[in-house]
Amino acid sequence: MKTYFLLATLLLATTHVLAQKGDDSVIALHTSHTSMIFSVAADSCLYFEYYGDRIEDCTPFAHKQTYRRSDYGTDALAYPAAGGRFFNEPALAAVYPDGDLNTELKYTGHTDSLSADGNMKQTTISLADLKQGLHVSLIFKAYSREDVFTASALIRNLNKKDVRLTRFYSSYLPVKANSYYLNTFYGAWAQEMCMEQSKLTHGIKSVESKKGVRTTHTENPSFMLSLDAPLQEEAGRVIAGALAWSGNYKLNFQVDEFNLLGISAGINPFASDYSLRRNQCLATPEMVYTYSSRGAGQATRNLHDYARNYVVYDAQTIRPTLLNSWEGAYFDFNEEVIRKMIDDAAEIGLEMFVLDDGWFGNKYPRDNSKQGLGDWQTNRTKLPNGIKSLADYATQKGLKFGLWIEPEMVNPRSELAEQHPDWIVKAQGRNIPTIRGQWLLDLSNPQVQDFIVNTFCRIMDETPNIAYIKWDANRHAESIGSDFLPADRQSHFWIDYTNGLYEVYRRIRARYPDLIMQACSSGGGRVDLGVLKYHQEVWTSDNTDALSRVFIQYGTNMIYPAVVTGSHVSATPNHQTGNQTSLKFRFDVAMGGRLGMELQPQSLSPSERDFARQAIAQYKTLVRPLVMQGDLYRLLSPYDDHGFCVYMYAAKDKASAVVYAYCLKYQGRTHFPQFRLSGLSPEKRYRVKEINTVGNKSVYWGNGQVFSGQYLMNEGLNLRLTQCCSSAVFHIEEVR
Numbered sequence: 001m002k003t004y005f006l007l008a009t010l011l012l013a014t015t016h017v018l019a020q021k022g023d024d025s026v027i028a029l030h031t032s033h034t035s036m037i038f039s040v041a042a043d044s045c046l047y048f049e050y051y052g053d054r055i056e057d058c059t060p061f062a063h064k065q066t067y068r069r070s071d072y073g074t075d076a077l078a079y080p081a082a083g084g085r086f087f088n089e090p091a092l093a094a095v096y097p098d099g100d101l102n103t104e105l106k107y108t109g110h111t112d113s114l115s116a117d118g119n120m121k122q123t124t125i126s127l128a129d130l131k132q133g134l135h136v137s138l139i140f141k142a143y144s145r146e147d148v149f150t151a152s153a154l155i156r157n158l159n160k161k162d163v164r165l166t167r168f169y170s171s172y173l174p175v176k177a178n179s180y181y182l183n184t185f186y187g188a189w190a191q192e193m194c195m196e197q198s199k200l201t202h203g204i205k206s207v208e209s210k211k212g213v214r215t216t217h218t219e220n221p222s223f224m225l226s227l228d229a230p231l232q233e234e235a236g237r238v239i240a241g242a243l244a245w246s247g248n249y250k251l252n253f254q255v256d257e258f259n260l261l262g263i264s265a266g267i268n269p270f271a272s273d274y275s276l277r278r279n280q281c282l283a284t285p286e287m288v289y290t291y292s293s294r295g296a297g298q299a300t301r302n303l304h305d306y307a308r309n310y311v312v313y314d315a316q317t318i319r320p321t322l323l324n325s326w327e328g329a330y331f332d333f334n335e336e337v338i339r340k341m342i343d344d345a346a347e348i349g350l351e352m353f354v355l356d357d358g359w360f361g362n363k364y365p366r367d368n369s370k371q372g373l374g375d376w377q378t379n380r381t382k383l384p385n386g387i388k389s390l391a392d393y394a395t396q397k398g399l400k401f402g403l404w405i406e407p408e409m410v411n412p413r414s415e416l417a418e419q420h421p422d423w424i425v426k427a428q429g430r431n432i433p434t435i436r437g438q439w440l441l442d443l444s445n446p447q448v449q450d451f452i453v454n455t456f457c458r459i460m461d462e463t464p465n466i467a468y469i470k471w472d473a474n475r476h477a478e479s480i481g482s483d484f485l486p487a488d489r490q491s492h493f494w495i496d497y498t499n500g501l502y503e504v505y506r507r508i509r510a511r512y513p514d515l516i517m518q519a520c521s522s523g524g525g526r527v528d529l530g531v532l533k534y535h536q537e538v539w540t541s542d543n544t545d546a547l548s549r550v551f552i553q554y555g556t557n558m559i560y561p562a563v564v565t566g567s568h569v570s571a572t573p574n575h576q577t578g579n580q581t582s583l584k585f586r587f588d589v590a591m592g593g594r595l596g597m598e599l600q601p602q603s604l605s606p607s608e609r610d611f612a613r614q615a616i617a618q619y620k621t622l623v624r625p626l627v628m629q630g631d632l633y634r635l636l637s638p639y640d641d642h643g644f645c646v647y648m649y650a651a652k653d654k655a656s657a658v659v660y661a662y663c664l665k666y667q668g669r670t671h672f673p674q675f676r677l678s679g680l681s682p683e684k685r686y687r688v689k690e691i692n693t694v695g696n697k698s699v700y701w702g703n704g705q706v707f708s709g710q711y712l713m714n715e716g717l718n719l720r721l722t723q724c725c726s727s728a729v730f731h732i733e734e735v736r
C-alpha cells in the first residue's frame, strides 16, 4: 500500500529521541498563527497537550499538570489505542495472533523535515507496542501560511504473524472547552451540504458513511466546531476539519465525564477489519485541521487556501464556462441536436460543451438509465460519425469538448455484465441489488482497475481533443462481496475499493495531466478532499434550482473553495423542484462557483439570450478570477431567519471584490438588507458597480459611485431587494 509521504519534496530531516519528562520532552509544531503541542511523559506515552493560537514558549508543557485521577483513565493520549487504561473511542485497536486485545503505544523517536519552500514542516512521531511488534508513525504536516495541520498514521505490523486491525483512525484530537457547538453538513440527493449546528452533550455524536462510493450525499467528512459559543463568522474560537478520503469515513465527537471532547477521525472501521501480514502497512488518509480565533470566516479562508495550494488538482488554472447537455437533452439527442447545442454555446460566449450521459452502447443502447452502462463504444445510431466528429466540430467553433463517463458501474443489461460477472460486487449466493438499474464493479480487483484505465485511455485516444471528463458514480455499495478477495480478506473491500479508485486516478493523471476532470456522484456524492487531489472540480448537486443552490453552495463553500464547485443555470420551472425563477437570479447564483449552463439554449427568448451573453462575458472578465482565487467573506447567512444571503470574494491584494446578495423570501415593504463589507482595505477607494442588471436598473442608490473602504466596511450597503428570489451582484474595484 502506498504512503502519502512527499519525501521527494523534503529537505533537511532531523531525528530526535526525547529525554522523557524534562524540558526537552515537548514536541511543538507551529504554523504562522497556531500551535499543536505534544509531550512525552516518564511512562513514554505520547500525550496531546494543546491546539490553538500560537504559543512561543512551550516549556511549561513539560511539567503541566492536569487534575485527573490516574485510575479514572489516562490523560489525553495523542493516539489512544484500545487497551491499557484508555476507555473512550480508541484511535487504534488490534487483535493479535495470541488473542491479546491490548495495544500500548510508547514513544520511540521523531523526525522533522522541511519542504523546499519552507512552508510545510513534517513531523513524524514514532510509536510502538514492543510486545506485539505493532509500529505507528504519526505524520503531522504544519502548513505555515495556511495555518493548517494535517494528521495521518502509518501502521506497520512487525509481528511474525498477521495482526487484525479493528480501528485505524487518522487522528485523535482532544479539545477542552466549557461547551462545544458542532456544525456539520447533512442532506440527501438534491439537498446536499445543509448546515446543522448542535450543542454537544455527553456521549458520542458521529458523522459517517457506511455506503461506499457515494459517501457524501447524506453527510460530509468535514465540520466546524465552535468552542464556548455558537458559531460566528468573525469572532470566536473555531476548529474546522476535513478528511481527505473518498471511502467510508467516521468522525466521532465524544464528550466524556471530564467534559473533554475527543475527536477521532478517519476511515470508518464499520465491517472493515484489516489484516496486516508481517511488514505490511496501512496508510490512513490525511485529516486536515485548521484553528481560528477569529470565527468561521477565517477557518474557511484557511481551508480554501490549503485546498487550492496543496490539494485541488491544478487549482490555479482558470476553469472554462460550459454548456452541459444533461438537463437540455437527457438521453434524447442525435448529432444534429448536439451540433446545434454547440452552435448555441459558442454564440452565447461559453467556452466548452460537455456531452453528458446517453452517447454509448450498441447492443444495449443507452437510451435510458436501465441499460448500456459498461459498454463504452459510441452509439452508432445516435452519433454515426463518432465522438471525434463532435469534438472537432466544437473545436472549430472555438469551444473545448467534454464527455461524461461512469466507469465504475455496469447495467445488468450490458455486454460487460454478460462477459464479466466476476467483476461485479456481490455476496455469493445472495441477490445483487440494483440502484438506478445498475451494479457496482469491484475496484479492489486489479483487473477491474486495468479495464477502467484501458477504457478511459481508449476513449481519450480516439478523441485526443477531449479537454474535460465528467466522472460519475450513481450508486453506492450494498450487499458487498468481492470475487477477487479471499474469504478471510472480504472485510478489506471498503478500503481496497477506495485505494483501487485512487490507483486508477493516479494512472489516468500520469497520462493526461492537463485533462479537466469533474467528480460527480449523483450530484454531490463525492465531495471530499481525497477526490480533489485528482479532480479540478465536483458537481455540487443534481438540484440545479437556484433557490436550493443558495443553501447547498453556501454549505459546500464553508469547507471547499468555489474553484471546485460547478454551478449551472438551468431551465425554469426547475426540473427537480418545479420552482420558477428569473434568468437573472439563476445567473446570479450560478456565478458563485464555476459557471455553466444546463438547458436547451433554443428555449431562451432573444432577450434572455442577450442577458446570458452579457452575464457570461462579465463573469469571465470580472467575476471568475475573484470567485476562483479570492477570499470568501460571508456577510448574511441563508440559515438565519432574516431571509437574505450575502457573501463576497475579495482579491488577495484587496484591489477588487465581487458581492452577491440574494433575497430568499418576500420581505414586505419595510425590510431591506443592510450589510457591511469585509476584506477590503480601509484606505483604498472603490467604485461599486452592479452587474447583471436588467434594463440597467440598479437596486443600489450608490451604483457606479466611489466610496472609501472604510465606508464600505462600516456603513456598508443597503439594497432595495424585497421580493423572493430577487438578487444583485456587484463588482467592486479600487480607483487609484
Ligand code: GLA
Residues within 6 Å of the ligand: 326, 356, 357, 369, 404, 472, 474, 520, 521, 522, 523, 539, 542
Ligand atoms: C447523474 C449526474 C447528472 C447526470 C446524470 C446522467 O445523476 O449527477 O448530472 O450526469 O447522472 O445519467
